[in-house]
Amino acid sequence: MGETRHVAMTLGELTRQLHAQLIGQGREGATAIGIAMDHRLVNAGDIFAVVPGAHVDPRIFVGEAERKGAMALLVTQPVAETTLPQIVVDPARVRDCVALASQLVYGEPSKRLKVVGVTGTNGKTTTVSLVSEMLSLLGYGVGTMGTLWGRLTTPEAPEIARRLATFVAEGRSYAAMEISSIALSMDRVRYLNVEVAMFTNLSQDHLDFHPSMEEYFAAKASLFHPSYAKLGVINADDTWGQRLLERAQIPVVGVSDAELSQITLGPYGLSFDLRGHRFAAPLIGHHNLVNLHMALIALETLGFELHDLVEVAREVQAPRGRLERVPSRHGSIFIDYAHSPGALEQVLTAARLSLGRAGRLMVVFGAGGERDHGKRPLMGATAERLADVVIITSDNPRSEDPQTIADDIAAGWVATTRPRIILDRRLAIRTAVDELCDEDVLVIAGKGHERSQRIGLASYDFDDYDEALRAVLELRDDQR
Missing domain, CATH: 3.90.190.20 (Mur ligase, C-terminal domain)
Known part of the structure; x- marks a missing residue:
């Protein structure tokens, strides 16, 4: 397994990139190996990002991070009880700064991978799994992030950058990941370079976080902007997807059942014709037909030919805990x-x-x-x-x-x-x-x-x- 790749980003250069202030005279030339927001994930040579939380003041963990080998802090206000150098950022931009710092410290790994990012209320995990499986069956190295592969649907920015850097070090060419509305709202995926963004659907969920369905949709829709993604694949049969097709600010393709013919849905599998090719897979239900169709179009958008996907589609499996x-x-x-x-x-x-x-x-x-x-x-x-x-x-x-x-x-x-x-x-x-x-x-x-x-x-x-x-x-x- 390859080592996580990072670059020699000095504290002085990182501070300049973040338009921040460095406390710690003579430490401008020190270099960071990594960055972590969770004190439990700090390794020797990491920056500990002290990001204010909803329930806990993370400053109480500075001592433990220092004992674990943290070489600097990223803070919104100076911490008195430490001798570590501190990068002090604007509190209003703290999550943006953490996201940028993460990408810089780990060498902007998403620029060296083709990232497929999937958002939507339902179907994210299955779609990520299908994209990943088919790429693997085609012989490509692919890394995955999402509900099945970590504690959070979309990890915090430092963890995303670290894992992408690991994928690069392992020689993988692609990454497929779930991108939640909460992650988009909290800047976890800021400065991420997404080759193909996907939208599955939208229905009521997470209104404990988002004030309304409109704001929930706006968070999802923000992924379809040049600051995040190059290309988009959108479920055109979803009402919100139809709105996104009009709102997206990147080139997008709509995916609809109208493009399919000879559809069969059975207790052990499904099949359909798509542009002269007969696809079949051991997946159950119309929603999985949509998930597979979306995954196929995403791979086509990445440059693959449909005729090369017929056989690999037959071998995919639904992920654990999905029917x-x-x-x-x-x-x-x-x-x-x-x-x-x-x-x-x-x-x-x-x-x-x-x-x-x-x-x-x-x-x-x-x-x-x-x-x-x-x-x-x-x-x-x-x-x-x-x-x-x-x-x-x-x-x-x-x-x-x-x-x-x-x-x-x-x-x-x-x-x-x-x-x-x-x-x-x-x-x-x-x-x-x-x-x-x-x-x-x-x-x-x-x-x-x-x-x-x-x-x-x-x-x-x-x-x-x-x-x-x-x-x-x-x-x-x-x-x-």
Whole structure:
């Protein structure tokens, strides 16, 4: 594995590039190896960026960063309790400065890779995975960043630059990454060079962060500007995508089902014709047809020929926790990350393809605590409309009362009878598996690939796939 590449950026030069002030006479010639915003990620020779947070003053971690070998600080106001040199930046520009410093210290790695950046409410992870898989199958080195590959959908700017520099050092030619609206709003991807920007769709989510859908859209749309991206690929069948096609300030191509013919959607795969080429893939549901179509056009935009993509498309797989099948003797069980109204609708619609003639569509789901409250009743209404059996359970309640969250979801119910609520997620999954019949389909939604459940301030081991499989095996043993 290659070493993370950095350049000999002196503190004096970095200070000039940031239009900042350097405190520390005689230290202008010292060079930084890296940069980190999280004190736990500081390595010897790094700059520790002391960025004010919503809940914690990071100045309390300066001593620990210094003990770990930090060679300088980037601050908005001088820290008295240190002998380290300090780059003092304008507080209004602190995140912008961190992003620029990150790119400079690591040698602007996005200029030495072709970066595909995917934004949108749903489909980001799958689209990134499909782009990455097909590039790999074509023989190219590709690095990935996103929900499956790190703690944050889009990491902080120093981590993005460090990982891109590592990709370069490893000899990779491409990077595919998810770019969230929050990352765009918080300057995490400032100064990133994106070869192809992609927009999947927009539906209600993250309104705990964005004041309105318009501002949520504006954050996504900002990626389609020459300061970020060269070219764009946009889902033209999405209402917000249609607006973005008119608003984008870079050359873009719209992707629409109207370009496809002979579409087939089945319980184990899909196929379609695109400009004289027959594509097939082991993916389930119309939303994955859109994801694959988008990924193909993105690769075409990168310069690949469609006829070279036919065979590799046959070999792609859905990423973990995205309509992932759990082995079952009775009926079909899927695990999915769907945690917004739009995603839940897509997944339940896709799951119906696997129903037997007399089968029931069952769903177990909840909603995350400390997140967009307005989407909860919408998710409840979606489940009532599309599923035959609904069990509302706890997701990642965090500091909120799980019963309150469940009641918020149930508020979307139209029927006078209340939906079933089983707050113990393990029991809810076991109950649904016990009730599953041969022609039924069960979707366990909301957590997907996650391997823990956050309750209060603690995180507990919990994996929907493992819990469902355990319930299946225990049920089989009970029936012997």
